[in-house]
Amino acid sequence: MEAQQVFRYLLLFIAIGLGLVLQAKADCPLSRAMIEGTNRIFANRDRRGNYALKRVQRVQTGEVLHMICQPNDIVQTTCQRNTNFTRPLPLRCNNPMAATATIVTDTSCRATMYSIGYTINNRRLELYRACYDRANVKAIFTTHTVYGKTFFPARPCVAFSRDGALSEADARTFTVRSIYDAFRRIFGNTQRYIPNNRNVVINRGHLTPSADFLFGDQMCATFKYVNVVPQFKSINDRNWETIERWVRNRIRLGGSLRIKTGAVGNLILPTRQRPPVRHRVILGTGTKNPVPEWMFKVVRTSRNRPLAVFLTYNNIYAPRRPTAPRFCTSVPCPMALVNTAVAGFTYCCNATTFSL
Ligand SMILES: *[C@@H]1O[C@H](CO)[C@@H](O)[C@H](O)[C@H]1NC(C)=O
Numbered sequence: 001m002e003a004q005q006v007f008r009y010l011l012l013f014i015a016i017g018l019g020l021v022l023q024a025k026a027d028c029p030l031s032r033a034m035i036e037g038t039n040r041i042f043a044n045r046d047r048r049g050n051y052a053l054k055r056v057q058r059v060q061t062g063e064v065l066h067m068i069c070q071p072n073d074i075v076q077t078t079c080q081r082n083t084n085f086t087r088p089l090p091l092r093c094n095n096p097m098a099a100t101a102t103i104v105t106d107t108s109c110r111a112t113m114y115s116i117g118y119t120i121n122n123r124r125l126e127l128y129r130a131c132y133d134r135a136n137v138k139a140i141f142t143t144h145t146v147y148g149k150t151f152f153p154a155r156p157c158v159a160f161s162r163d164g165a166l167s168e169a170d171a172r173t174f175t176v177r178s179i180y181d182a183f184r185r186i187f188g189n190t191q192r193y194i195p196n197n198r199n200v201v202i203n204r205g206h207l208t209p210s211a212d213f214l215f216g217d218q219m220c221a222t223f224k225y226v227n228v229v230p231q232f233k234s235i236n237d238r239n240w241e242t243i244e245r246w247v248r249n250r251i252r253l254g255g256s257l258r259i260k261t262g263a264v265g266n267l268i269l270p271t272r273q274r275p276p277v278r279h280r281v282i283l284g285t286g287t288k289n290p291v292p293e294w295m296f297k298v299v300r301t302s303r304n305r306p307l308a309v310f311l312t313y314n315n316i317y318a319p320r321r322p323t324a325p326r327f328c329t330s331v332p333c334p335m336a337l338v339n340t341a342v343a344g345f346t347y348c349c350n351a352t353t354f355s356l
């Protein structure tokens with residue numbers, strides 16, 4: 001390239017860069033204080049004028065945010081050119097609407113599909129979907145879209161809701177005490193898998209993670225039984241957490257990824273007898289609340305192109321790494337994972353051929 005041409009390109013790049021900076025400056029980014037200080041549901045209007053849940057921090061100049069408390073209490077604020085909103089944020093609400101789970105028709109789910117979100121003025125604003133087997137008290141998979149964010153707001157919620165999908169008694173089969181009793185029932189009073197009824201060994205592992213959402217109400221909407229499976233805590237905290245973080249870090253500025261997360265199989269463990277007897281690990285009565293053998297996460301681009309598939313073995317007692325199941329053709333993982341049972345043995349699968 002001639003020097004003159006190089007110079008011309010350089011000028012062009014500077015001009016584009018300046019333009020981007022100016023454009024970014026004209027926005028009203030949502031700060032941590034604004035997001036953590038609010039308990040209203042944030043929506044804007046899509047191109048057709050319908051409400052859509054606000055999922056990203058960026059608010060463009062002229063964009064109108066609808067801050068919903070109740071259907072008859074919606075306050076609007078507009079992002080101005082001076083980067084301030086016409087009505088300052090945050091804005092509280094005394095009686096915020098909770099996210100509901102409503103049954104929808106969806107052929108991708110062979111059980112009951114729930115849409116988790118809000119109904120405002122007859123319009124469904126969806127956060128994610130959960131395919132749930134009510135007869136067996138078992139979450140099968142969830143789907144959601146994850147957008148980027150620059151910080152992680154404090155999680156304001158801990159209580160799980162049942163949403164009419166399971167009984168109170170069935171929900172209690174997730175408690176530490178009940179899990180201890182279940183293991184003694186299945187493997188006898190001398191079992192060593194669960195040492196006592198106080199320490200958490202198996203917890204309620206989210207399928208759609210709360211950290212994939214921006215606002216407090218959205219994060220709390222993931223605390224639902226239709227969105228959790230019994231998962232070993234150490235696996236949840238280690239390799240599974242690494243996978244969830246990898247997904248969030250893969251999102252390019254302004255982009256999004258489509259995620260399907262699910263559980264498959266039923267964990268089988270041996271008794272201490274000689275020869276050992278193998279039993280399915282089921283936390284409730286009959287076939288209710290089985291502990292899954294595997295958890296998987298399928299990551300696709302916003303255009304639905306497969307990007308990665310993770311498959312984690314939900315068994316901290318495995319004496320060695322299991323072989324990959326038929327539905328997973330093993331490929332190298334895009335990040336380092338810990339190759340132990342306690343961290344959760346993990347396979348990455350060919351995303352093109354993965355069939356679940
Ligand atoms: C934006 O609002 C803040 C706080 O109300 C105020 O201090 C500041 O001067 C405003 N900025 C502009 C450009 O109006």
Ligand SMILES: *[C@@H]1O[C@H](CO)[C@@H](O)[C@H](O)[C@H]1NC(C)=O
Pocket residue numbers: 331350351352353
């Ligand atoms: C995944 O499977 C497809 C189809 O069989 C194949 O073309 C591709 O090379 C595989 N990718 C990897 C990373 O093995």
